[in-house]
Amino acid sequence: MTSAKPPDKAPVTPPSATRGGGRVRENLLGLLFVLPGLVGLGVFVIFPLVQAVYLSMMGSDILGNPTRFVGFQHFAELFTPEFGNILLHTLIFTLIVVVGGVVLPMSLAVPLSQKLPGMRVFRTLFTLPFAYSASAAGVVWLLMLDPSMSPVNWLLRLLGVVAPHWTTDSGWALVTVSGVTMWMVSGFNLLVLAAGLAGIDEEVLEAARIDGATGIRQFVSVVLPMISPSLFFVIVTTTLTALQSLGQPQVMTDGGPNGDTSTLVYSIYNQAFHNNNSNYGLASAQGLVLLLVGVLLAVVQFGVIERRVHYR
């Protein structure tokens, strides 16, 4: 550290110096270093956040310009059965995506981590969904599930299964949209989980085996705790991805049928931009609800799950 330091007129003060002047100088220097970061934070996060709070209390004209102060009217508009349904859809959507998007790649990552020939090819293939954008994935899956000429339905028919109405049946539409999202996130999650598995010390596993822990027992008691940081990371990022997914419902169902795939982010988009809408006030209020939901989920995840995470 000292060798990299540029020549200075004042004598170098060790970090443990108790003289006040050095402390202040050091703090100022520290502040200088984080300043670019703080500016970015201010411009891209704090300012828009304040703006969102401001907009949520304003009415807007047909161009979306804020007009008059309406107080908490937009928040009052959120206490409707419709918005309750939107929250419910968001919850179900997130649940399916997080549970499926973690369990599926996990069940793939375990066999993939075995040292067998050709596993690399499979790992690359399984990771590919990661490369899709939400809209591309939506369009591709729409074709796969086209009600008249779907390859998926054709395959199901060969197996003797009557395919459901993927996007028009109320019960199925949300499952379809979250299934596609699950498929999308599983590529990246597989990558992270496989890396976590690869990082496990062979000696630890051997020691466990000698102690008699094999199979499921070894996985639950040894492997799982050892990859818990990766697992936790995957759960947190997937939750956020799920909460913010717009492209899938927008492209695949446009929130339908009858609003059954309308999630929180879709609703924000719908109020602010869709169909020549420019109700930025209500959209901002819903955006703040999204922020709240995100923070609440984070509290739960950090408060409950992270306690069990084993950092080495």
Next chain:
Amino acid sequence: MTTKSKEGARVRTSLRRGASWLALTLVAATAVTACSSAATSGGSGQQGADSASAPGPEALNGKGEVPITFWHAMTGANGDALQKLTDKFNQANQGKVKVTLAFKNNYDDTLSAYKNAIKGGQMPDVVQVYDIGTRFMIDSKSTLPVQAFIDKDKYDTSDIQPNIAGYYSINGKLNSMPFNTSMPLLYINKTAFTKAGLDPSKPPTTLDEIAEAAKKLTVKDASGNVTQYGFGATAYGWFVEQWAAVANQESCDQGNGRDNRATKINLADDKHIKLFQWWQDLVKQGVAMPLDSDTKNGDTAFSSGKVAISLESTGSLGGFLKASAGAFEIGTGYYPKIDSSDTGGPIIGGASLWVVGKDKDDAHKRASWEFLKFLSDKDSQATWHTSTGYFPISKSALETDVDKQWVAQKPQFATAIKQLGDTKLTKATQGCLLGVMPQARKAVDTALQATVLQGKDVKETLQGAEKNVEALIKEYNQSVGG
């Protein structure tokens, strides 16, 4: 050493924790950012354009080559045809006007971009806006009505199809120049008709006739699964508006929003209830295919032979013919009536071109008008019609050789020409003008989904939709001070 490393691990963990917390908050906060940043660019831009004054041809004198920008939403073959026409115009007007095309993805995005431009950005000179954005464009007070140029030049508009101009006119005053237009047709699978013992030269004309034919056309396989539905159409609000117009009934009050600002849509009336009930019953009986509001799914359903009777715009004819080639024959009929006594006709919609007036000097306004005149003349429209399938706005375009040849090759299109000729121009067939028309149409999409796909009570659903849209209209009208 142990205490030290433990201490280190603790610090590391809490650091990591802190960092994750920060990251989480940031990510969550950026989600909120998206909607607010769009609203931040200021400027109220209420300066209106005076309809009375349009610059004459002298405005271009001594200005050199005037560059104008045209925002459009034409993709694929349509985009190519537009580029070709634009090149032709630029060639003919070298040194005078040069048009640059700017592709804006789709109608919704074009309008969003335009709204942001009004609030303080680079405005285009000409912008393509879908029919349902017409009232909004007038209220944006940023355009110059083409009627001003028509009056100034004593421009002869008798060649423009009156039904097409009708949509974009209020009190006989044309606001924008219609460009790409289409009307709805009934499409039938002639081959399936013959197989079912029906006459393929007589497409059904009413709801009852469709239901009757559809029952005969529905085919099931050995295990009871439907392999061919008699009827199937996209759950699309546009079709509902068409049905109302064919019944010569206005879709919104105040003379379809043409006498005064409309205050409500007409949805929970007998005609609509009958229509929605009919559709719901057909789906329940397994005679009509349940389809969502995505026209792509509806189109594939027909072109793949899964449904035998469908509804679509004239614009889909080319795609249908291509997709069904070798598999089955396609026939067309007039858009069906709810009751055989209905006397109206369909609305001809699509998109039109607006001359932007805000922040533009006379040379630019005039240059825009020159371009619009070029695009609407008979040769341009004949080219446009034959390369895209859109209905030509110019009557005489249909008389050109190139156009006659094209129609001879696609006899199905002749139905549309006849249908337009048979449609009287009334307020009902002009179509409803509404500031929140895009949202109103979406509300009807949703009502169709609720009744047809979910089997919800028809009357209740329609009343609910009517009420929801009424609130949206009220808010809109208040914000424009009407």
